[in-house]
Amino acid sequence: MELKTNHAAPVLTDPAPTISKSRLGIHSSLLPYSQQGAPFSSKYITIPRKKPGKLDDVWSNGWLDAMKSSSPPRKKLNKDFSVEVASDDNDNAYLSWMLKHPSALNFFERITSFARNKKIAVFLDYDGTLSPIVDDPDRALMSDAMRDAVRNVAKYFPTAIISGRNRDKVYELVGLTELYYAGSHGMDIMGPVTNTDSVNSTDQQGKEVKLFQPAKEFLPMIDEVFRTLVENTKGIKGAKVENHKFCASVHYRNVDEKNWSTIAQRVHDVLKDYPRLRLTHGRKVLEVRPVIEWNKGKAVEFLLGSLGLYSRDEVLSIYIGDDRTDEDAFKVLKKKNRGYGILVSPIPKETSAFYSLREPAEVMEFLKALVSWKDQEEAN
Numbered sequence: 271m272e273l274k275t276n277h278a279a280p281v282l283t284d285p286a287p288t289i290s291k292s293r294l295g296i297h298s299s300l301l302p303y304s305q306q307g308a309p310f311s312s313k314y315i316t317i318p319r320k321k322p323g324k325l326d327d328v329w330s331n332g333w334l335d336a337m338k339s340s341s342p343p344r345k346k347l348n349k350d351f352s353v354e355v356a357s358d359d360n361d362n363a364y365l366s367w368m369l370k371h372p373s374a375l376n377f378f379e380r381i382t383s384f385a386r387n388k389k390i391a392v393f394l395d396y397d398g399t400l401s402p403i404v405d406d407p408d409r410a411l412m413s414d415a416m417r418d419a420v421r422n423v424a425k426y427f428p429t430a431i432i433s434g435r436n437r438d439k440v441y442e443l444v445g446l447t448e449l450y451y452a453g454s455h456g457m458d459i460m461g462p463v464t465n466t467d468s469v470n471s472t473d474q475q476g477k478e479v480k481l482f483q484p485a486k487e488f489l490p491m492i493d494e495v496f497r498t499l500v501e502n503t504k505g506i507k508g509a510k511v512e513n514h515k516f517c518a519s520v521h522y523r524n525v526d527e528k529n530w531s532t533i534a535q536r537v538h539d540v541l542k543d544y545p546r547l548r549l550t551h552g553r554k555v556l557e558v559r560p561v562i563e564w565n566k567g568k569a570v571e572f573l574l575g576s577l578g579l580y581s582r583d584e585v586l587s588i589y590i591g592d593d594r595t596d597e598d599a600f601k602v603l604k605k606k607n608r609g610y611g612i613l614v615s616p617i618p619k620e621t622s623a624f625y626s627l628r629e630p631a632e633v634m635e636f637l638k639a640l641v642s643w644k645d646q647e648e649a650n
């Protein structure tokens with residue numbers, strides 16, 4: 271019997287016997303494996319971007335399709351789940367999707383059973399995971415209750431925030447000194463870095479820290495492209511450009527949909543002049559970043575290595591995120607048998623995450639459950 275929570279999600283607490291092992295929440299990767307992964311390597315290489323300018327407009331390269339599907343509509347959830355299921359076909363689709371990606375709350379006991387006798391490492395995305403998605407990125411605030419939950423988790427488990435945002439900004443939003451932080455989609459890591467490429471720095475408290483910044487050489491280029499993007503999108507009502515130091519974001523959440531092709535075309539045109547930059551899609555945001563083989567997945571591996579947590583026998587990693595950029599981390603955990611990705615989504619999505627949670631409120635509940643479980647373990 272799985273842990274029941276008081277949250278409304280009356281499915282999959284007792285999986286039907288006919289469901290296959292993988293659907294029961296047994297991560298095949300956590301069953302005995304034959305080979306230990308290669309030791310941590312800091313190698314990151316530049317990968318070629320598709321020829322710039324080959325596609326003339328944003329329709330032909332699929333940008334607009336990606337933009338349209340880039341963020342689920344915000345929907346008010348009815349507290350009485352069963353009423354909602356009956357009244358909404360989307361929820362039937364969600365429930366069948368959950369057979370493939372069960373709720374991490376409903377399968378909590380199964381997760382912790384794999385964690386027994388192991389250390390747990392926790393990786394958390396920020397926007398849409400710890401804070402709800404809101405129209406203004408500057409107002410994406412984390413609640414005090416969520417902050418307490420993260421603080422408590424970090425008392426027991428090494429915990430890192432892996433965000434697309436500027437590292438200083440996400441640190442300011444989270445405000446917990448006891449965590450490790452990776453900004454710019456993992457391209458700006460502050461932590462116990464033991465890698466030779468790391469440099470000494472000081473954190474906001476003046477404490478000595480190590481920084482690992484694999485895209486450092488792109489700093490002037492990102493700064494330049496940021497200013498060009500601001501200039502070229504300033505006539506588009508609702509557009510907002512953010513400089514995240516090693517990447518830049520162009521938000522279109524508040525842009526009228528009829529102008530999405532315009533904003534996409536402007537970004538596309540700017541990128542034509544920067545063959546060493548590429549575009550990725552986030553939630554109603556176009557992200558411009560260096561063409562290097564570095565992402566949130568690499569950042570997770572890097573942190574595990576720096577923290578001495580690389581052994582799959584001894585460590586179970588949990589990564590919670592809501593965004594396409596989090597898929598890189600989910601893939602690493604899945605492919606390298608390192609633990610569980612948990613996708614935060616109120617709608618079905620193609621994902622490499624093993625489990626799911628609907629919204630930040632459930633993330634908080636999951637984090638609290640981890641702490642209670644550990645408290646009990648310690649007491650026994």
Ligand SMILES: O=P(O)(O)OC[C@H]1O[C@H](O[C@H]2O[C@H](CO)[C@@H](O)[C@H](O)[C@H]2O)[C@H](O)[C@@H](O)[C@@H]1O
Nearest residue numbers: 396397403404405407410433434519523553555
């Ligand atoms: O990796 P994350 O920590 O999830 O950061 C990803 C992006 O998050 C922010 O944008 C998203 O959240 C905003 C606030 O809720 C929302 O307005 C926006 O539409 C979302 O895309 C941040 O502003 C971006 O720069 C990050 O890349």
